[in-house]
Amino acid sequence: MKKEIIARTIENLSQNGFTVKFFPDSESAKKVILEDIAPDKTVGFGGSMTVENMGIYEALKEKGVRALWHWKADEGENKRDILKLSAAADIYFSSTNAITESGSLVNIDGTGNRLSGLLFGHEKVIIVAGVNKITRSLDEALIRIKNIASPSNAKRLGRKTPCASLGRCMNCDVPDRICKATLIIDRQPGDSPITIYLINEDLGY
Template sequence: MDEKVRELISKLEERGIKTKYFRTKEEVKKEITTEINPDMVVGIGGSMTIKELEIYRDLQSKQAKVYWHWMVRPEERDEVRRKASFTSDIFLTSTNAITEQGELVNIDGVGNRISAMYYGPKKVIIVCGKNKICKNQSSAISRIKNISCPQNAKRLGLETPCAIEGICKDCDSEERMCNVTTIINRKPKNIDLNIYFVDQELGF
C-alpha cells in the first residue's frame, strides 16, 4: 500500500467511513461473497465496477435475493431500482470519484444509486478502484463529467454531446446523465457505510 492510499484510508476513517484495503478485485469479490448469507437481500446500483467483479452469479448461487436493474427487462427496471435501494440488507455499488480528503463525489441520471449510498439499505459497500482518486471536489466533478459520463453514455448508446464528443457540454438533452450530484462529507447517520478500496483500476 503506497502512502497516498494509506493517507486516504486514514481520512475516510476520520469521517466515520469504515474502509478495507484489497490488492485485487478477486480479493474483494471473495470478501463480499463471504459476507452474503442465503437469507439476505442484495441490491446493486448501476456500476461498471461491480460488473467487472463478475459477482452476480456468485450471489445467486448462494441463494440470496439479488435486485439489479441491469439484469431485468426495461419495463421492470424502475421497480427493481426501488427494491434495491430501499429493501436491501447489503447494497453494492461504486463511487464516481473520491477526493484525497475522503469525500465521495457522485453524479447520477436517475438518482437511485447515489440515494442508496446514504439512506435505505442496512449496509452499503462501495467498491472503489484507485483510478477514482481525485485531488479535490472540483477535479472529482471534472473527472466524472469528462471521463465517467461520456464512457457510460457511449456504453448505453445515448446521443448526448458527451457520448459523441467525449467531453461534457452541460447539455439540455433528454438523455442527459448529469441530473443529480451528491457529495458525502461524512458517514450519514443510521447507515453502515463501507469503502472497499481495491489497489487496481476498476470501472469508469
C-alpha cells in the same frame, strides 16, 4: 497511484466515519465480499461497471442470496419494480464515481436510484472501487466524473449527448443528459453504514 496517496485517502475516509477495507486485487476483494454477505440477506445494486466486471451479482446468486439489479432484469420483468425492491434491500451495492483524498464520496446520477441507495434505507452499503477513482480534490472529482465517467456511461447507454461523441463534457442541456443530480458524502450519514472495498487496481470508469 502512489502508495502515500492511497494511505492518506484511507486514513481520511476512516476519520470521516467510513469503514475501509483495502485489497491488492479484485479477486481477493471479491472473496471477502462474498464472505461478508449472509445468504439470508437481500442485496440491491446500483449501476456499476466495477461491480459488473467483478461478477459479484452472479456470485451472490450462486450463493443463494436474493440479488436485485435492474441491469439484470429478465424478459418480462419490470425494471422499475426491481429498482424499488433494490431501494428496500438489506444491503446496497454500488461503486462510486470518485473518492477525494480528503475522504469524500462523489457521485452524479441521471435517475437518482444510486444516490438515494448510497444515502439511506439499508443495514449496510457496500462500495467497491478501484484506486483510479481517487482524486486530489472535489474539483478534480467533478472534472473526472464529467470527463471520464459520464461520457463513458453516455456512450454505453447510447445517449445523444455531446460527451458521448466528444469524450468530454460540454455542460449540455439536451433531453438525454445523464448528469442530473450530484451527491457528495462528506461524512458517514446517520443510518446506513458505508464500507468501502478499495482495490489497488484500475476498475470501471
